[in-house]
Amino acid sequence: MFKAPTHQIKRIVILGGGTAGWMTAAALSKLLNPNLFTVTLVESDAIGTVGVGEATLPHLRFFNQRLGIDEGEFIRATNATIKAGIEFSNWGNIGDAYIHPFGDYGEPLNNVGFHHYFYQAQKRNTALSLDDYSLPVMACKQGKFAFPTSEPNLLTSTYSYAYHIDAGLYAKYLRGFSEKLGVVRVEGKVESVAMRKSDDSIASLKLDNGDIINGDFFVDCSGFRGRLIEQCLHAGYEDWSHWLPCDRAIAVQSEHNGKPLPYTKAIAQEAGWQWQIPLKHRMGNGYVYSSQYISDDTALQTLLDNLPGKPTSEPNRLRFTTGKRKSSWVKNCVAIGLSSGFLEPLESTSIYLIQAAIMKLVELLPQRENLDAKRSEYNRYFSNEMDKIRDFLILHYHATKREDTPFWSFCNHLNIPQSLAEKMQLYKEIGVIEDYKYGLFLTPSWLAVYHGQGVTPSQGDVRVNQATLAHAEKYMNLLKPNIQRCVNKMPTHEHIVAMLHETEHNNPTASQLNRPANFSLYGRS
Amino acid sequence: MSDLHINGELQQIKVISDEHSAFGGWFTAAMAAFALRDTEISISHATCKDFTLSHGSLTLQADVLLALQDVGITEQVLIEQASATPFLANQYIGWGNNAHSSLAGLAKSGVPLNGVGFVHYLTRLRNETHDSQWNIEAFSLNTMCAAHNTFTRPSADPRSILSSLEYGLRVNAKSLCALLKQVAVTHGKVLELCSSNLESNNKDSASVVTLDCRLCVSVDSSDSLPIDSIKIVGHAPKEASLSNVLECLDNGYVERQYLQSNCYSRWFSSSGIESGEVLVESESNNDSRQISIAPLASDTWHSDSSTIYLFETGVHQLLDDGGLGYRTQQLASLWPLLSGARLSDTAAKYFCRLSAQRYKYWRDIAVLPMYLCNKDNTAFWQSAKSQLVNDDLSYLVNFYIDTGVLPQLEHYPEDLGSLENTLLAFEHYPRNADPLSYVWDLSELVSRLDKLRQQIKQTAVQLPQI
Numbered sequence: 001m002f003k004a005p006t007h008q009i010k011r012i013v014i015l016g017g018g019t020a021g022w023m024t025a026a027a028l029s030k031l032l033n034p035n036l037f038t039v040t041l042v043e044s045d046a047i048g049t050v051g052v053g054e055a056t057l058p059h060l061r062f063f064n065q066r067l068g069i070d071e072g073e074f075i076r077a078t079n080a081t082i083k084a085g086i087e088f089s090n091w092g093n094i095g096d097a098y099i100h101p102f103g104d105y106g107e108p109l110n111n112v113g114f115h116h117y118f119y120q121a122q123k124r125n126t127a128l129s130l131d132d133y134s135l136p137v138m139a140c141k142q143g144k145f146a147f148p149t150s151e152p153n154l155l156t157s158t159y160s161y162a163y164h165i166d167a168g169l170y171a172k173y174l175r176g177f178s179e180k181l182g183v184v185r186v187e188g189k190v191e192s193v194a195m196r197k198s199d200d201s202i203a204s205l206k207l208d209n210g211d212i213i214n215g216d217f218f219v220d221c222s223g224f225r226g227r228l229i230e231q232c233l234h235a236g237y238e239d240w241s242h243w244l245p246c247d248r249a250i251a252v253q254s255e256h257n258g259k260p261l262p263y264t265k266a267i268a269q270e271a272g273w274q275w276q277i278p279l280k281h282r283m284g285n286g287y288v289y290s291s292q293y294i295s296d297d298t299a300l301q302t303l304l305d306n307l308p309g310k311p312t313s314e315p316n317r318l319r320f321t322t323g324k325r326k327s328s329w330v331k332n333c334v335a336i337g338l339s340s341g342f343l344e345p346l347e348s349t350s351i352y353l354i355q356a357a358i359m360k361l362v363e364l365l366p367q368r369e370n371l372d373a374k375r376s377e378y379n380r381y382f383s384n385e386m387d388k389i390r391d392f393l394i395l396h397y398h399a400t401k402r403e404d405t406p407f408w409s410f411c412n413h414l415n416i417p418q419s420l421a422e423k424m425q426l427y428k429e430i431g432v433i434e435d436y437k438y439g440l441f442l443t444p445s446w447l448a449v450y451h452g453q454g455v456t457p458s459q460g461d462v463r464v465n466q467a468t469l470a471h472a473e474k475y476m477n478l479l480k481p482n483i484q485r486c487v488n489k490m491p492t493h494e495h496i497v498a499m500l501h502e503t504e505h506n507n508p509t510a511s512q513l514n515r516p517a518n519f520s521l522y523g524r525s
Numbered sequence: 526m527s528d529l530h531i532n533g534e535l536q537q538i539k540v541i542s543d544e545h546s547a548f549g550g551w552f553t554a555a556m557a558a559f560a561l562r563d564t565e566i567s568i569s570h571a572t573c574k575d576f577t578l579s580h581g582s583l584t585l586q587a588d589v590l591l592a593l594q595d596v597g598i599t600e601q602v603l604i605e606q607a608s609a610t611p612f613l614a615n616q617y618i619g620w621g622n623n624a625h626s627s628l629a630g631l632a633k634s635g636v637p638l639n640g641v642g643f644v645h646y647l648t649r650l651r652n653e654t655h656d657s658q659w660n661i662e663a664f665s666l667n668t669m670c671a672a673h674n675t676f677t678r679p680s681a682d683p684r685s686i687l688s689s690l691e692y693g694l695r696v697n698a699k700s701l702c703a704l705l706k707q708v709a710v711t712h713g714k715v716l717e718l719c720s721s722n723l724e725s726n727n728k729d730s731a732s733v734v735t736l737d738c739r740l741c742v743s744v745d746s747s748d749s750l751p752i753d754s755i756k757i758v759g760h761a762p763k764e765a766s767l768s769n770v771l772e773c774l775d776n777g778y779v780e781r782q783y784l785q786s787n788c789y790s791r792w793f794s795s796s797g798i799e800s801g802e803v804l805v806e807s808e809s810n811n812d813s814r815q816i817s818i819a820p821l822a823s824d825t826w827h828s829d830s831s832t833i834y835l836f837e838t839g840v841h842q843l844l845d846d847g848g849l850g851y852r853t854q855q856l857a858s859l860w861p862l863l864s865g866a867r868l869s870d871t872a873a874k875y876f877c878r879l880s881a882q883r884y885k886y887w888r889d890i891a892v893l894p895m896y897l898c899n900k901d902n903t904a905f906w907q908s909a910k911s912q913l914v915n916d917d918l919s920y921l922v923n924f925y926i927d928t929g930v931l932p933q934l935e936h937y938p939e940d941l942g943s944l945e946n947t948l949l950a951f952e953h954y955p956r957n958a959d960p961l962s963y964v965w966d967l968s969e970l971v972s973r974l975d976k977l978r979q980q981i982k983q984t985a986v987q988l989p990q991i
Contacts, residue, residue, distance in 0.1 A: 008960060031640075033963045066640060111560070111595075111857065363930060365960045373927040381933065426875050430865040434875065438933050459864040462535045465563055 008367055009216035009332075010037055013205065015190060015228055016221030017043025019167045020337025020354045022174035023063075024219050027358045029181035030067045032365075039182070042205060042213055044189045054167050054277045054284045055083060055264045055348035057440075058102050058160035061517035063355040069177070071513040075500045077173040078165035079280040081260045082145050082493060082500075084136045086347065090268035091453050093401045098452025099263060100347075101136035103159030103523050104444040106479060109472050115447055116431055116461040117472035130451050132480045135159055135487065144490035145262045147512040148523055155486050159523040164264065164277045164284070167351070186213060190222075193232045201331035202228060217366070218333040224342065229325060229335035236326035237341075243394050243417065244322035245293075245410065246272045246344050250300050251286040251316040255309030262493035266346060269302055270294060271407040275345060276308060280497055283308055288344055293407040320344070324386040329375045334361055341386055346393050352440060356385055359519075381438075388439035391420040392446070399424070399453040424455070431457030444522055535863055536732035538564055541739055543571035548702050549738040549852060553835060555705040556856045557736070558713025559596040561863075566709065567716040571739060581757035581789035582782040583701065583849065584612050584769060586631070586693040592853045596708045598701075600694065607700035608784040611991065612693040614671040616768040617950055620778075621899045628768060629950035630667030632691035633942025636977070641961045644945065645929050649958035650974060653967050661949040663978045666690045668946075669985035671767045676991045686984050695769070695782045734866050735832040751895065751909035752777055752793045762788035767991060771894060776905040778894070795905055823884035824855055828873030831866045833859065851887040855880060882936040889918045889937075890944070896922070897951040922948065929955030 012028060014021050025041045032039070064074055074080070085101035092098075106114030114133065122128045131137045136159035139145055149156040179185060188207030196203045204214040220228040229235045241247060260278035267274045272289030287303040294302075300315055324341030328334060336357045343349055360381050364374040398416050402408035416424075423434045427450055433443045450456070464472075491499075499509045538557045542550025547570070554568045585593070590600065603609035614630045635643025643664065650659045662668045666689050670676055680687035709715045762783050770781040777794030826833045835855065858879055865872025889896075896913045900906040917934060924932050925948055931941045965973065 031961055033960075036960070036963055112861070116861075362961065363959075364928065367957050367960070370927040370957060373924055374930075377924060377928075377930070377932050384935075422871070422875070425869075425871045426865075429868050429871050430862065432861050432865075432872070432875070436935060437939060438935055459868060461861045462564070462864045463560060463860060467563070 008036065011215045012037060012039050012217050013213055013215035014041040014219040014221055016223060017041055018221060019171045019351060021221035022171045022178060023354050024221060024336055024358050025178040025183045026067055026174040027362060029178050029183045031362055034182050040184045040186060040213060042186045042188060044187065055164055056162040057348055057352045058162045058521055059352050059355060059519055060162055062519045065517055072507060072510055078169045080163040080165045081278055081280055081497050082262045083162040083164050083264055084145060084262045085140050086264045086266055088266050088452060091396060091400060099137045099140050100445060100448040101134050101159060102161060102521055103134060103136040105130055105447060106133040109475060110468060112461050112463045116464050117469060119456065119460055120464050120469050121473055121476060135483045138483050138487045139490055140263045142487055143259060143261060143493050144487050145493040145496050146490040150515060155482055157523050164279055166279055190227055193228065202232060202333055220333055220335040220339045221337045223338045224320060226335060226339040228333050229330060229339055233330040233333055235330045238323045238326055239321055240323040240390060241321055244344055245290040246288045247320060248291050249286050249288045249318040250303055252303060252311050253313035254283045254285055254307045254311050256283050257308035259494040260497055270405045274303060274306055280501055282312060290407055327379050328382045329378045343389055343393055346396060349389050357382060384438060391417060392441040394420055395449055399455050401454060427457060428455060430459045440521065535564055535734060538566045539733055539735040540568040541735065541737045543739045546738045548698060551702050551705040551709060552852060553736050553738055554715060555596055555708040558709045558715055560860045562712060566713040567718060569718040581698055581759060581791060582695050582784055583698045584693055584695050584782060586850060589849050589853050590694065598704050598708060603694055603696050606704060607696040609694040609696045610784055611676050611767055612695050612769060613667045613767040616770045618770060619773040620894060621952060627950040628662050628668040628671055629946035630665040631693060631943050632667045632689055634661045634665035634946055639964060641959050644955060645959035645962040646970060646974060648929055648955045649962050650970055651954060664981060666981050666985060669981050670988060673985050674767060674991050675985055675988035676767060677988045686980060695784055697784055734863055736835055737832055738835050751912045752795050754794060756792040758790045759787055765991060773898060773900060775903040824880040826873040826876045828870040854883055885917055886936045889915060893947055926953055926955060929959060
């Protein structure tokens with residue numbers, strides 16, 4: 001018989017049942033001993049969920065594996081397709097397009113980054129393209145996909161993958177998963193919140209039907225409004241809209257216009273950008289824009305004019321302010337999901353931030369006596385994650401030559417954060433990408449966006465000379481056809497998706513699923 | 526494109542060293558000669574003494590060993606030409622009280638279970654059984670091998686218990702210095718100069734970058750250490766050991782590193798060496814020298830003169846392997862930045878920022894035993910405590926004790942297994958176990974951990990004696 005330590009928190013209450021709420025419930029119910037903890041989730045069918053987070057990052061595979069979720073079952077349950085990168089169109093300039101892949105370009109040679117050799121080689125041969133040295137980019141361009149292998153010496157281990165999913169179906173799937181593991185779902189709206197007089201922490205939630213939900217620890221997944229973290233605990237909000245000016249989104253579902261592509265599309269528009277996310281059965285579409293530069297009606301019309309097929313849903317309008325909660329964890333309440341801040345959908349970081357928050361909460365699940373210490377560390381961690389992603393997203397807007405609309409002109413001349421300004425200056429001068437250990441987007445991602453949006457270094461690494469460049473060119477001459485051979489052997493993404501949605505019994509891809517995933521955006525690390 | 530240097534006009538790297546930084550000078554020159562093969566490397570010595578002077582012994586860990594391997598100084602070369610012996614753990618004696626003795630292994634101890642750090646299960650067991658005999662040392666193949674003087678190379682198969690072993694090498698510093706000199710001369714266009722009047726200012730030459738490795742005693746730094754001198758004494762070893770032995774003394778501490786046929790004792794103190802043991806040990810060998818420790822400071826790059834100061838600072842002298850780890854990282858970061866010399870101050874500012882952040886970690890590692898020491902019965906240890914206050918280190922240690930989790934600090938490495946082992950060797954166990962460790966009842970936990978303990982011990986005992 002288990003005996004919980006007396007200092008242990010025991011009753012965890014989650015407010016909100018969208019993607020964030022049910023991901024949290026699933027993780028806590030799976031990882032915590034049910035003899036020691038209870039997990040209750042409060043949600044109201046009357047409150048809709050945002051549910052636009054349809055494009056994910058490879059880390060979701062790690063999360064699902066930690067929970068013991070079968071990959072095939074997950075794919076079928078969420079109408080998923082594979083995502084191997086994001087294609088950005090018209091960002092650096094009108095007519096430009098590049099893919100930000102879940103993988104690297106070439107390999108460092110003699111400890112010198114591949115891009116230094118590439119740029120020198122390109123001076124001799126202007127026809128060279130960086131894309132030719134990335135397997136996932138070439139596969140995406142040809143609509144191909146194969147599951148990566150784990151053998152580190154093979155090219156086929158140099159990339160990772162994520163999914164395009166129906167986030168609503170994922171939440172529904174996780175609800176079933178969680179309830180089987182003992183999570184109690186309570187239907188109701190929060191009418192009021194009772195605070196403890198002793199320490200101003202949350203004691204209980206009173207619902208509109210009169211029920212009282214007591215808890216030791218609360219997870220606020222109530223969305224933008226931050227019902228607990230902001231309305232009760234007044235965490236405060238750091239507004240980043242002066243750096244990330246988009247503040248509206250309209251989402252519409254539509255028919256496919258053909259074969260599902262293995263990548264998300266992010267197409268720059270007059271006052272923001274449009275997403276296209278191919279699911280198995282439909283396309284997810286949206287326009288993220290700045291209300292300062294375009295009206296809601298014009299934005300909707302732009303979106304409808306650019307749908308790949310007939311619309312199949314009513315427009316879902318969202319308003320947001322980019323930024324982060326000043327503290328995501330206050331007293332005995334942690335905010336996860338939109339309640340902790342929002343960076344806009346570019347680069348699909350929403351679900352990643354949910355799972356990163358959950359995994360950190362699991363790592364730092366508090367006891368009464370170390371709650372303050374863990375809260376402080378959690379806030380430090382999460383704030384760092386948000387700051388690093390913020391800079392990477394700003395890069396997309398700022399690294400542009402576009403002046404054709406007031407919105408892009410504003411972005412071009414944006415007064416960016418000092419941290420990003422120094423990073424960009426270093427790259428522009430000598431091609432050095434300032435890396436970090438803790439953060440989502442590492443060197444390959446920064447290179448993809450720099451290169452894709454026309455930011456190139458004026459000087460390279462001093463170690464690139466005639467001899468080392470000749471060696472690198474030999475390597476490049478082998479790598480490019482090797483990549484093409486690999487891509488030629490890959491099935492089409494359409495074929496893979498069809499196989500993945502076959503029943504488990506006769507699914508030929510089953511043996512390739514559930515391979516160990518890293519907590520990383522890229523392939524081999 | 527006929528010139529050798531496609532990027533920039535870097536034509537010469539000028540390395541400056543002095544009597545106390547001969548090792549740092551040759552290490553820098555060798556790495557530069559290898560990385561910048563077509564660049565002329567000149568090494569200038571501030572005086573004309575023997576420039577392969579000994580620092581006694583050095584303990585080299587993975588990052589340094591990899592850098593040496595890159596330049597051709599392989600493990601086999603180190604064994605044959607630098608008296609290398611394997612290193613598995615640090616043994617701490619007398620740091621808590623006079624009877625205190627514990628081992629801290631190089632590799633992470635235990636194995637994570639269900640994604641939860643091993644220390645949480647051990648903490649839970651210690652708390653629930655009130656039995657401090659459940660000790661981290663028993664769950665580390667490194668410490669068990671060190672205790673039984675057995676060794677083998679780690680297995681690459683992650684399923685094997687032997688994959689949990691990590692090792693470094695202790696080498697003779699003078700021999701390694703000679704090897705580095707050989708590398709520099711073989712790989713580079715190395716010009717060795719000797720002058721008492723060295724000018725590190727490159728204002729007249731746009732294509733020269735100076736790497737000034739001289740011990741900088743005048744550096745402006747508020748970061749002082751409680752110790753101010755090191756005496757290195759070579760002597761015949763009393764016994765072979767796979768551990769470095771760090772013994773706490775009233776006015777500092779002594780570290781003994783065991784090579785193939787000799788042992789080097791390094792005495793760290795604040796006011797000269799007073800122990801009679803030094804004299805006895807030094808009688809057997811004249812290989813003895815004393816070094817003053819400079820104030821601490823990170824490397825700096827003055828962009829206006831293209832001079833980069835790679836200080837042989839106090840930490841380098843305090844903990845040579847730590848200093849070398851810092852130096853290895855610093856040089857790896859420096860080479861890609863060199864094309865930025867004279868372009869603007871962007872590269873210099875970045876280098877200085879990186880140096881300062883990185884330096885914090887190496888400084889913290891160097892002072893960790895002194896920081897954790899429980900002694901306060903002498904004037905030295907009473908004053909040492911007040912001088913070692915450090916925000917990051919305090920945060921890390923206190924957070925670990927509160928939670929059993931090591932925070933992710935950007936300037937600390939991802940794998941902090943060795944640091945955690947040191948905390949536990951000083952009895953800094955977490956107060957509380959992670960709630961996720963409560964997946965088994967106590968009897969099952971005892972059974973599982975006991976089985977693991979026996980498996981590790983059996984493996985260690987069965988390995989070949991060193």
